[in-house]
Amino acid sequence: MTAPAFADPVFQSQAVFRGIMRAMATPGTIFDVGLALAPPAPLTPAAAAALLTLMDYETPLWIAPSFAAASGRAVADYLVFHTGAPLARSPDKAVFALVDLVADELRLADFAPGSAEYPDRSTTILAQGAAFGEGASLRLAGPGVDGEAELRAAPLPHDFLAQWAANRARFPLGVDLILASEAELVGLPRSVAISGEAR
Amino acid sequence: MTNQPQTAKPANEAVAARKRAMGLFARATVAELAEPIDRLWPNCQARDLKPIETGLVMLRGRIGGDGAPFNAGEATVTRAIVELASGERGYGHVLGRDGARARLAAIADALWQRPEARGDVEAAMLAPIAERLAAEGAKTRAETAATRVEFFTLVRGEDNT
Numbered sequence: 022m023t024a025p026a027f028a029d030p031v032f033q034s035q036a037v038f039r040g041i042m043r044a045m046a047t048p049g050t051i052f053d054v055g056l057a058l059a060p061p062a063p064l065t066p067a068a069a070a071a072l073l074t075l076m077d078y079e080t081p082l083w084i085a086p087s088f089a090a091a092s093g094r095a096v097a098d099y100l101v102f103h104t105g106a107p108l109a110r111s112p113d114k115a116v117f118a119l120v121d122l123v124a125d126e127l128r129l130a131d132f133a134p135g136s137a138e139y140p141d142r143s144t145t146i147l148a149q150g151a152a153f154g155e156g157a158s159l160r161l162a163g164p165g166v167d168g169e170a171e172l173r174a175a176p177l178p179h180d181f182l183a184q185w186a187a188n189r190a191r192f193p194l195g196v197d198l199i200l201a202s203e204a205e206l207v208g209l210p211r212s213v214a215i216s217g218e219a220r
Numbered sequence: 221m222t223n224q225p226q227t228a229k230p231a232n233e234a235v236a237a238r239k240r241a242m243g244l245f246a247r248a249t250v251a252e253l254a255e256p257i258d259r260l261w262p263n264c265q266a267r268d269l270k271p272i273e274t275g276l277v278m279l280r281g282r283i284g285g286d287g288a289p290f291n292a293g294e295a296t297v298t299r300a301i302v303e304l305a306s307g308e309r310g311y312g313h314v315l316g317r318d319g320a321r322a323r324l325a326a327i328a329d330a331l332w333q334r335p336e337a338r339g340d341v342e343a344a345m346l347a348p349i350a351e352r353l354a355a356e357g358a359k360t361r362a363e364t365a366a367t368r369v370e371f372f373t374l375v376r377g378e379d380n381t
Binding site for chain 1: 268269270271273303309
């Protein structure tokens with residue numbers, strides 16, 4: 022049984038697109054997706070809404086192994102059926118990647134950073150399983166942030182700050198990250214600088 | 221996705237058979253689809269997987285069947301995708317904007333995939349549709365043939381000198 026996606030594809034996907042654009046333009050702000058989607062577990066509604074909005078037949082998707090371990094092909098079938106996106110063989114071939122922060126180890130260096138000619142050909146990682154307002158405080162600075170913003174998200178890898186610093190050092194190359202909880206999204210574009218202690 | 225790679229030839233035959241069935245469902249009238257479905261499978265419990273959508277598809281053509289492909293124009297197409305309670309997934313694409321007809325075509329495609337229902341679908345739906353289309357085609361061809369003009373050239377005497 023395949024679960025349905027957006028009930029009203031045009032308006033709902035445009036609303037989510039607008040929210041993701043806002044989240045990427047103002048890093049650290051929390052965007053509430055506010056949709057009653059019922060994707061196959063363990064995919065969360067916020068992650069499903071973002072991927073259904075952004076993907077199409079030209080965007081290879083890489084799905085972390087924990088999803089296949091948890092539910093076989095259900096998550097991959099759901100996303101491929103509704104978006105037409107092909108599945109990427111390895112993370113560095115993917116335009117979008119779906120990762121679970123609890124079940125998988127997030128390693129930013131595994132994904133495609135783009136090339137000097139085409140820095141846009143990089144992977145956008147959708148990391149679900151985050152809880153906002155928990156964990157150590159992260160300080161965000163950079164384009165789209167007025168002075169400094171605070172973000173609390175857990176769980177993050179123990180060396181997340183070092184990984185992010187290495188990602189940011191490659192600018193304009195690098196990966197972009199979208200954190201997702203059950204119903205909320207936070208954008209962390211490659212341009213943002215993060216300091217503080219992650220735990 | 222549901223088509224697992226099999227040995228080449230049976231898969232091609234299965235694809236060709238499904239193509240023929242879907243093509244006939246797409247050209248059927250609402251009554252030709254709704255009446256047999258209501259009568260033979262009243263409890264098929266079709267569920268929409270995606271909202272029924274109307275959009276444009278680009279029609280490509282080749283002059284003479286083997287020339288360079290070109291875009292001939294766009295056609296309005298309505299698409300429906302349903303899943304039956306028993307798990308078959310049916311697709312319906314019909315010309316125009318009749319969502320109900322697209323949905324019936326999708327249900328018919330899903331029923332056709334049930335091995336035990338295929339015979340009934342062939343007899344109750346595909347055969348009458350194919351018969352009507354053949355009759356309509358024959359009528360059009362007959363009407364066209366009646367207007368045929370034979371051109372011929374008279375050889376004029378002075379050109380032969």
